[in-house]
Amino acid sequence: MINQLENQIRDLKKELAEIKKNQALLRLQPCLGDPEIRKKEERFIELEGRAAALNESVRGLTKKYQLLLSGSAPRTAYDLPESKRGS
Numbered sequence: 001m002i003n004q005l006e007n008q009i010r011d012l013k014k015e016l017a018e019i020k021k022n023q024a025l026l027r028l029q030p031c032l033g034d035p036e037i038r039k040k041e042e043r044f045i046e047l048e049g050r051a052a053a054l055n056e057s058v059r060g061l062t063k064k065y066q067l068l069l070s071g072s073a074p075r076t077a078y079d080l081p082e083s084k085r086g087s
Helices: 002-028 034-072
Strands: none
16 A cells, blocks of 8 residues: 555656646747737646646655554554553
8 A cells, every 4th residue: 555655646746746847938938929928828727737636646645654654653652541551
């Protein structure tokens, strides 16, 4: 399960990097006239929406990953409640 989450996070981050690259290229493209500007803006808005969705997915998966890791970590005396410590 942890490996699957790591792979999903890695893949989403790669896709996000690709979107950021496309956004940078789109910014550098010259426009000739209003129709091209509108088309460029629409594409940019589409890429921003996709990037936001990917960021949210990465955030959620990272949180889930951290919860799984913390659940699989051995508990120490400091993590246990007072009543369960062997004082």
